[in-house]
Every structure is written in C-alpha cells, then in structure tokens.
Amino acid sequence: MVWAKERKLGEICSEVIIDKSSDKTTMESIVEAQHSMKKVHEYVKTANVVILRLWSIVLARSPKHTETVIWMLTGLAVALAVVPFKYVLMGLTVCCFATNTRVAKAVSDPRGGRRWREWWESIPAVPVHTVDKGELRTG
Template sequence: MLYWERPYHTIVVLTMTILIIYKEWVGKAMSASLIWLVAKMVQERGNRMREKYDEVITVSTASDQSMTESIVSAQYGLISLHQIMQQTNVAIMKMRSIYTAKAYKHASLVMAAIVGLAIFLAVLPLKYVIMSGILYCFVMTSAVGKYMSNYHSNRRMKEWWDSIPIVPVRVVDGRVG
C-alpha cells in the first residue's frame, strides 16, 4: 500500500483511513475489525478447520552445511535469539490453535473477550480509551501500581496460556541421498 504498487487500492485505503480519522470513527473501525475477526473464527469453527489441519506446520531439516559447520555455526549463534524465536513460534502455534478452535474452550473465551472489546470500542469514544491507557501505564509503573499489581491474576493468566495446546507439527527431513 505504501509503495503505490496498486494505485487504486492505495487510494481507496488512504481515503478510507483519512475519512475514518476525520469523522472520529477509529474506535468503530477497530470494533468492526474485531467483529470481522470473530466472524472469521466462527466460520473456521463451522468449517471444521481444526480437523482438516491436524498437521499445520511442516519443518524441513535439509541443510547445505556439514555437521561440523553446523555445530560451529550454532556455537557462535545468538542463544537468546533462538529462545525468543522458539517462544514466538509456540505463541504463533497457540494463537493458530485458538483461531482454528482446536482449543475449543480457549477459542470461545477469546471470542467473547473480542466481542466485549468490540462493544467497548464502539460505545466509548477512542480519546477516552487512549487517555485511560496512558493513565494506566503511568499508574502501573508507579509505586502505587506496583503495590496494586496482583500476583495471583498474573499466575492464573500464565496457567491459562500454558494450558492452550499447540497445533501439531510434522518435521520433514529434506535430505537427499
């Protein structure tokens, strides 16, 4: 869109964006996007996509390097980056599990939360949401916010996240010979 590869689409998106901001429909546009996301999730659930995608992701282990070169490369690699990538992959697989309703209860809870957020954004003017967000950030980083933070709710949220099953992964060895 930004590079004007398809000028008609770029003009339409630009016009709609300016109109939404000018008319102060940002909250309603975000709300409509969230409702669209829930509709797509319900459609996926209706199509039984979770049964179709028992093996969603294929990983190839083919490599042009020898075993020694691979070990040397791994030694000099950034271990922390590797861990971040693993966590990101797991998070993506968990989100995919929620989206395709593989984790049915989690998907229902997320859809209800998205609908609630969509209604909240449709009813409340965006400027109040932004002001509340800024106030929340300032309060939670202060001493009062640190005192108010609840360890139990954070632990429950982590337990909920950890209970989401990831989509199955099939590893394919792409080596020839």
C-alpha cells in the same frame, strides 16, 4: 524477511563477527557471542510456540479457549463502538502512568499473572509435522 531476501543479507552476513576492540579476551568474546546466540534461539522458540498457540485458537482446536477469546474480542469491540475514542485514549494514558507508580507495583497481585500464565500454558499448540522433500503428499 522479504526485505532481507531482496537485499541478500544471508549472503552478506554469513558469519558471526566478534569485536576484538573490547577489553575482553577473545575467548570471553566467543563465549559471550555463544550465550547471545542461545538467547536468540530461545526467543525464536518462544515466538514459534506463541504463533502455534494463537493458530490453535484461530482453528478452534481448543474450543474453550477459542470461546473465551471470542467473548473477549466481542466485549472489546462493543466497548470501542460505544465509548468515544478520546475517552479510550485518555484511559490508556492514565493506565500507562498508573502502572508505573510505586503504589501500583506494590499492590499488584502475583496471582493474576499466575492465572494468566496457567491459562496460556493450557492452550495446546498446533502439532507440527516435518517431512523431507520426497515425502510431500499431494491431494
């Protein structure tokens, strides 16, 4: 954002440009651009919710989740302190190769992902309150 601000990209890129050189009609190109903008908007909303949930964990607004994250990070720190880095690196490499095999994909348990998703969805996001410029409170 700082880079974009310094280079004044907001002033340079103030409109959406649609390429007419494709074999699509202008209407198809506009509709495709509109769908792309909706997708970007959804990604931004998802990123905002993720940031608000992580902030909720940091502020301990959800003590159960904060406690879980603290224990996970403590366990990770102890493991990284005890296990030499070369073994951690070798393990990560093996995991990357193993997760891309057909056997791992066939064996993967969809319930694990569902449990993770349920845990993540149960974290309350920090509430957001919007105010106008005149309503700002000092103190």
